[in-house]
Each structure stands twice: as structure tokens, then as C-alpha cells.
Amino acid sequence: MISFKKICGMLTAVSLLLLPLVAGASEIDLGTAYTAEELVEVREWEKIWVGKKIDAGNIDQISDYFPKAYTGMIKNPEKWGAPPEGLYFYIQPYKKVNATKGMIEATQKYASIVKKPDADGIIANYAEVAGRPFPKPQNGLEIAYNFDFNNHGDAAHYRRYSPNINPKSRTDRMSDQEYWEFYWVQRTEIEPKPALPKNKKGYRRAFFTHMYKPEEFLNTRMYVLRYMNPKKDDDTYLYYSQFRRIRRLSTSQKTDSIDGTDLIYDDEYFWDGQIIRNNYTYKGKKDMLASRHTDMKKTTRQPGQGLVNGLTYERCNLLVVEAINKDPNYIYGKRVWYVDPESYLILWTEIYDENGRFWKMFTNYTNVLPTMQGDKKHFIVGTCFPDFVRIHSGLSNQQHFFEPEISNPKQKSNMFTISNLQKTY
């Protein structure tokens, strides 16, 4: 007969044995920007800089933390259409960005079974897993896949206030677009997870865009369907409201600028295409200042101003990846990504033309926003995309009209159809 004391003792022993596993499950390491020692140094640096207003007068003191082109913008405010007070921003302390509960759980469940990319860069069980496929990435391709698996909350809805900016004439031409994004697979936030049950066509992700400006594109709508098969091109359909015609857009359009902007279709999120279209090289880490907790509503700008004022930047040790398109005739010769190791959003990118000359430098403004599942998600709330060859700029503000809706369970897959494109608006 086993005594009650023995049973209690055995249970205690088993619990102690299992404790590390349980603790490991809830605290799986999805990457941090700094080690404990590095963080001490960062906090020391912050004692000097946090709260300070940075402008042309003192940008040189922290220029190591920015791409060179960005420092040039702050130092030459008149060239970028700045108001009399110039261009400025503030420093704030580094804050760790946590992954959502769903992302952590999916990573814990699937990371160990994710197949290594083959010679073509394809993950064999790409559509069967979710979460962060490579919690400790070893190379550029794995970092790229971590970026690719950031599902923006499974479903996202936001509207962009996007002036196309000519700093020279200090004028804007407005573009205004509403976006819906939806994932069929690699879902981590909304049931069913990790994939929708009915998906005969093999869809991975879709984008639906409703354009309001420029005015000639009012109520023009478009959707892009991306397939799980990485070798299959996206299906893109445009309903041009002025002519009430549905047109299928060619793949070659991906490198053409979006109407009313200087961006190409591939530029969304700083890369919007199948991962295997590029070759990736990991270049190490770079400690930078990045806009990770920005409220776009607190920023200011005047017409023609190529960069908003009042942004907040914080230190973050970013992963540097060079992405070169496999198409030798691709419009860009090279992209350099600066990837947030905590959320795998690209926070900065430098873009070079096909002759290797520096051309553009884009930056994402991000923040941690509440999701409709009761969690918090690191999300892009704005983007700046200056062109340094033609001295031109563009801005996107995702908080101008309303706060982005993340992980809305009411968002459905049936909106990505031709019949929905023709819906009366």
C-alpha cells in the first residue's frame, strides 16, 4: 500500500522534473535585440540621449546609428522641404517587443519540424507550419523566412494616407488606399490555426486594395493572391472603376510603380514577393536607431516635407541582410534589409540600382498595437520612402484615418474574388 506521503513525494519529484519543460514552453526565446551585457551599455547611452531633440545641429553625434543617407536628410532640411525649424526627432529608451501568444505557441509547436530550405531555397513543409520557423536563424535565407512568416496577425485592415512628396516645389499629390490582408495558412492568431480547412487552390495570402486617391482611381480596387507554391506567380486582378473593367495584371507589373506613388508593388513591407525570388546574405548585426514605438498621430509635417517631424527612435541591434533578386534584369540591383530581431519586420532598407549605385532608403515606423484577439502585435504604422536620385519622397501613415485593425476574426477569405471587385461602392 502506497502511503499518501509517498504519493505526494512522487508527484513533487515529477513536477520538479517537468518544471524546466513547462517553463521552456512559456518562455521560448524568439530572439532579443540585446544580450544582458549589451543592454547595460545601451542603458548607459540612453542616460545621455533619451528625451533629446535631434536635428541638423547634433545628428552627427549619433550618425553611426543611422544609414548615411538618413543623416544627410536631417542635415539638409531645406533640400527635403522642411519647415523653418528643420527636421527633427526624439530619442526614447529601447523597449523589448514581445511576440504574440499565438506566435509563441506556434513556434513552440512547429519550429522543430520545419524542414531546412533545399537548394532552391524552398521549405518542403512550408504550408504545414506556422510561427517563427527559425527562432535562431543561421543565415540570410532563414532570416528572410522569419520575415515571411510574420503574418501581420492573420488578418489586417488599415488605410494609408500617402502623400507623394515633391520637396523642391513643396507640394504633395495624395494617394489614399485601404488595405485588407488575409492568410490562409501559417495562421497563429485566429482560429482555425494553422490553416483554413478549405483551400483547394493552395492560396497562402491575399491583399485587397481599395483606392480613393488619386481622384481618377477613386473606387478602383485590386486584389493579389499569393500561392503556397513558391514557384507560382501571384494572381492580380484590378477593377478600374472609371472604365468598370476588370484587368488581370501581368507579373511584370510587380516592378512598376503603383499609380500615384513612387513605390513598386514589390516594395510593400520592403519585400512583397515569394522568398525564393532573391538570394540572401547575412551581413551581421548593426546597432541602429529605429522607430519601434511611434505614434504617427503625434508627428507633424507641412506640404512638401519629405520626412515627418516628431518621430521617436530607440536603439535596436538589427540583423543586416543583403537581398539580390535572381532576375538579372530586376529594377533594383540590391536591397539591404535591417531586420528587427524581435518581430522580424524590416525597419530600414537601402536600395541600389542595377549598376550598384545607391538609389533609395526606406524606413518603417512601427508600434505595438492591440489586436482584436486581446493580444499586442508589433505593426507598421507608417513608412517613409525617399528617392535620393530624383530628390523625391513619399509617406504612408496608417494611423491617419483609423487605427489598424489586427486579427479581426470577421475578416473573411471570400472578399478576394472577381465578383467582390465589382461590388457597388
Place this chain on the structure above:
Amino acid sequence: MKKKVLFLSTILTTTVLILLFTHHPARAMIELMDGKLKINGFIKETMYLRTQMQDREKHGPGGNHDSILDYANTAVMIEALYTLKDDDDMAVRLFGGLRWWWEKAPLYDDDLRRSIAHRDRKDYVHPRNFDDDMLTELYIDIQRGPWQIVIGKQIVQWGQLDVNRVADVVNPLDLRHGVPGVDAWEEIKQGIWMIRTFYQSELPGNLLFEFIFNPGDYRGTLLPYQSTHWGPRYFKNAQFKPGHEMGMFAWLHQKMNRDHHGWNLGENYEFGGRISGYTWDIDWTLLYWNHKSDGAVTADPAAVSALATQYVTAGLKSMFLGGSVNPGDWPSTRVFKYKRYQTIGGTAQTQIDWLRYTTWDLEWFYEIDTPLSKGERGSSQALYDEVRRDILGIAIKVSDRIRLPKWFNNTFRTQKKLEISLTYFWEKVFNHDHDLVLDDRKHRPRDNITDAVSLFLRQELWHTSWNLVFIGNYYFQVGHWMAVPVFTYVFPSDFLGGGMRVDIGAKFYGRQKHKIIGNDYDKKDSIILRLRYEF
């Protein structure tokens, strides 16, 4: 003095209209009632200045112009959408569109005013009928699950081409103030009262079924009025004056309009449908349309002769008696016929990766028993019979986006690719004979085939501030051609809310001299000036 007042009132009207609809620059449309009511539209001031004119048209005895201003049109379009319900189960929306215009060229130009028949001028200068002229669309749109039903006056777009109408067979055109190639299809199509239903199936190919029933709202093509910018010329004769300022075309045109059926539930119903799908990487549609012809496809030869004689007799009397002699009322008997026939057709669109990822469109129609007139040696001046024939038309369009050389992109400050599309159209009349009258279909006399090519180009310049659009076409058999380049300047967003555009362009028309079919637009080359405010 009167013209100065007119000029100032034009400026004032346009300004007031623009200011009336100028709103917060961040919004593209006016939203009211918590976004349930959305209003958008445009105000447009268009001028065509003739750079070419026949000597007989110019100012002087019998001339019909005392200036080069041939078209000065203020147009307003307002569209409103009211959402009654929009949730996961069902969406119910009400949509309406209204337009209004004021054509001022006949007010600025006395000779032009005197050249347009009185009745035509009244219709030309202002809209006169609410349903026919002002109400473009008015319908209720109900969506529930895979079903959608749209009831009311609607404009349907079944074609995808730039200039040719091949599969786009549902709505008749209104050519009184514009033509394809210069004006958008939407501005020159007439709405029809109809019931339209859709069913989005889950069958292979994502088949979308569409059915249309028009219970009897007949509308014919509205042809341009004689002596107006888009209409045939009227060369007045000092002695030959049948009626008050009315040319032969205007006389016949009035009768054509009177012979329209209008609403008739028993006779004028139209119906058809379309299936859309996606198979083997091809987006395709198949369509069927049972309808009455949009134009007067045949005419009773004896009745036409009597009608023409009535006009000529009045003219001859005026020559002998002096002054103007009224030809009298139009006869009540039907002269022009709008007959029923059927069209089947389809579209197909795909992308060919190995051909620079170009997009290819195929559109075709097969008209069954199309009514046609017969005239001696195919002349519409010597009609003697009417027959029915089948007609096949096919168009192939290739579209591409071409990256221009870097020096061009840097000089013109753009990274946008050149958008280009080229369309070839071919048409054949079966069981042809030499007396078939086919000149309105751009056939050479006694030829059963016609073909044409059209070109569309679009290039953004200086980032997004300028746009160049070019549309041109050439009909091989009759030698007619058109070329319309237009530059558009997009005003910055802080200027009146950002919806202001200025178009500066030109229209060139011509025909090869050795071809015998005349081109109505020949010698009508013009400068295009257009100011538009879109909201």
C-alpha cells in the same frame, strides 16, 4: 457685351461648382451620415478649338463658324451611394448618378448657333429629359451569399478594349457630346432599366453566372447633331431653305429619333447573360444577348425616298418663292427600323510569360441575322431592300509595360513604365453581296471584310504630376485614322483639395485620299483644353 457676360458666367459657374464640392483634402469623396452616404463626381470644362476647317465652314455667307471655338462644354456628374445594410449576411446598397451639361459654343458663335436646327440646339445646349439625359444610373444592389441582384437603371461593361466595342453589347452609346477614344466609355454610354443577377459558384473555374433582363426600355444610339462638333457639317445655301436652319441630316435624324420604340413591354424586351470563368490560366467569358439594334439598321426605301422628297420639295419651293419654306411635319409612318437580332460572343485574357509577361486579350462576337440595308453598289443613297446576314468580329489585344531608358526616366523624373496596348480588329460579313450597305461599319464598298488597328499609350512624367495618354487607330480598308495625344497636369493636393486636373491635347483625324469613303471627322483637327475637378 453679351459674350462678355457669357464668358464671365462660365467662369463663375465653374468656380462656384468647384468651391461647392471642395472639401477636406484628406478625403477622396464626401461622406455623410457616418459614411453611409458617399458622394463623388466631377465638374468638367471642355473646349475644342478647331485648327482645321473647310473654307465653306468659315465665317462668311453660308459659313457656320465665326470663331474656332467649336465646343465649350460644362459638365457635372454626381454619383451617390447609400448603404442600407452591410453585414456578414447581406449587403443592400442604393446607387444613383446624375449628370448635367451646358454647351456654350453655339452661344459664343452666332454662325454656329444659326447652323444647328432649332430642336437639336435645345437638346444640345442643355439636358431636356430627366430620364434620358440626366439620370445616368439608379439602382438597388442586394448581395447575399453567392447571389447578387441589381435592379434599376444601369450601365454594364462587358468588354475590355480601348476603342473597339466587340463584346460590350448591352448599353447603347450617346455620341452627342463625345466619342470613344476621346471620352471615357462611361461618359458616352446610356443606362438601361434592367434586372441583373449574379451567382458566384464554387464550380471548377470559379464560374460566375450573370443574367440580364431588360423588360422593354429601348434606347437607340444618340447620334451627334448636325453642325455640332461631332456631327456632320451643314453647308447652307442662300436660296435653298427647307425649314428653319435645318440640313438634310438633321431632317432625317429627327425622324430616326421619332421612330425609336421607347418603352414597350411587349416588343422591346432584351435579355441575355454571361458566364465568366478561369480555366487553364485563361480568364474567359461567354455571352449571349438577344436585343434590338441600337441604330436604325434598315430603312424602308420607299418611305425614305418620300421623306427626302418632302425636304427637297420645301427647299425647291424656297428657291422659287424666296425665304424659308417649312417642309411640314414628319410623316407618322415608320421609316427607320430597329430590328431584333442575337449576338453571341466572348472574351479571353491570359498572360504569356515567355513573351515578356505580356497580357493578351481576345474578344469576339457573332451576330446572328443582323438586319442590313441594300443599296445600289452598296450606297446608302440608293436603298432598295433589306436583308439579314451573320457577322463575325474578332479583336486581339496585347498589353505590356516597358521600362524606358534610364536617361528618359531621369530626365522626366519618373520610374513608371510605359503602358502600351495594341489592338487588331477584324470583321467579316457572311453571305456578302456587293449591294450591302456597310459604310457605317467602316467597310469599303463591295468588301465583306474590314480591319483596323488601335494603339494606347500611357506614361507618367515628373513623378505623378504629369500624365501622357495617346490613343490612335487606323482602319485599313477605308483609310480612316485618328490620333489623340493628351497631357494631363495633376494639381498638388493643397490646391482646392487636390482633385483638379488640366488636360491639354489635340485631336487629329484623316483619311487616305484615294479611299472613297469620307471621314466625318476629317478636317476637324482640334486643340483639346479641359479643366476638371474630381471629388
